[in-house]
Amino acid sequence: MKMRFNTEDAFEQRIERSIQENVSLASYNTFRFDYSAEYFAIAETLDALRELLVWAKQNQKMVTMIGGGSNLLISADVTGLVIINRLSGINARELPGNLISVTVAAGENWHQVVEYSVEQEWYGIENLALIPGTAGAAPVQNIGAYGVEIKDVLARVQVINRNTGDVYWVNGRDCGFTYRDSHFKGQWKDLLFITSVELSLKKQSELLLSYGGLSERIDGKPNLRSVFNTVCNVRNEKLPSPAVLANSGSFFKNPIVSQNQHTELKQHFPNLVSFPFNGGFKLAAGWLIDQAGWKGVHYQGVGVYEKQALVLVNYSETNAIALLDLEAQIKHSVFEKYGVLLEREPVQLPLASELVK
Ligand SMILES: Cc1cc2nc3c(=O)[nH]c(=O)nc-3n(C[C@H](O)[C@H](O)[C@H](O)COP(=O)(O)OP(=O)(O)OC[C@H]3O[C@@H](n4cnc5c(N)ncnc54)[C@H](O)[C@@H]3O)c2cc1C
Structure with missing residues (x-):
């Protein structure tokens, strides 16, 4: 039969x-x-x-x-x-010269990937230590810290198309990476899901220490391990661990303004913290919020973190109503004071515009 x-x-x-x-x-x-x-x-x-x-x-x-x-x-x-x-697995392939290609499944914990790379003495992502989340989400907002963004080391991403089920690779340079943004937050959102990332790391020393006071904090000659440890220490000092205090890291992006607007702001606020960026200037959103009087403020069960005004925290709320209210108040007060509109960094779910595709 x-x-x-x-x-x-x-x-x-x-x-x-x-x-x-x-x-x-x-x-x-x-x-x-x-x-x-x-x-x-x-x-x-x-x-x-x-x-x-x-x-x-x-x-x-x-x-x-x-x-x-x-x-x-x-x-x-x-x-x-x-x-x-929760897709898992890491594979490394030596390439000719100084390069090593590391393929990481999307569900791997990003910080553990960084830790593993440091153990293997692979250079390139040590400045991105202790950023929570998965390897697969790292390209979505082009994670960045201490002068490095994932786009700097991302050779390509493997995606699955939700409509066709096709799985294929997209080159990093085609992902539309800009500051805290990519096509995965825009035209590819909820259509292409990242299943794997391929990083192009270096086998020989190449350290970037010029951001966030890293070089001043390292005693002696810096090496991969000391940079990794310093990044972890600095982050632990100023950012709340989500395991202890609920938060999503920086709640606002650093706003980008034109040269003219920057000159005008500098005249009124000589201590304004800003960095040249793409022909204009990037303003430190944390400084703007702090100077507008919000650092450490509690509002209902949420608040502005006492050590870093860019981070909004949730002490006791089970819903987002108070946080959305606090966000609106902060945006309003920063706009009133500086004429600068703050933009939210985390992705809101669900979006009103989301329809069945
Ligand atoms: C304490 C703290 C510190 C932080 N510091 C930094 C920092 O220094 N720099 C920085 O850039 N960010 C930082 N973040 C933000 C956050 O950690 C990163 O954006 C991280 O990459 C998010 O990963 P996740 O897996 O948690 O993504 P999620 O929060 O789960 O998802 C974020 C978005 O990506 C989408 N997404 C998730 N996985 C995939 C996938 N596989 N394919 C397609 N889309 C997907 C989701 O739908 C959502 O829109 C910080 C957050 C916290 C809490």
């Missing part, structure tokens, strides 16, 4: 086992806001991810991918399917 192999049934059963309904996202975002996902699944393999996308397409459900939830502002229940990316 011939055995009947019904792949459709097997697919349905696997999907039924992996998707849950109405799941709280409180432990999947570092603000710890307690909104829920209509449908929820954790993807540990590319095949599982592919099947989840097929299910979402068949059932006309929107898909939202979350990594570590450290750059999210969830402000309502999320309709459709929320997928937590």
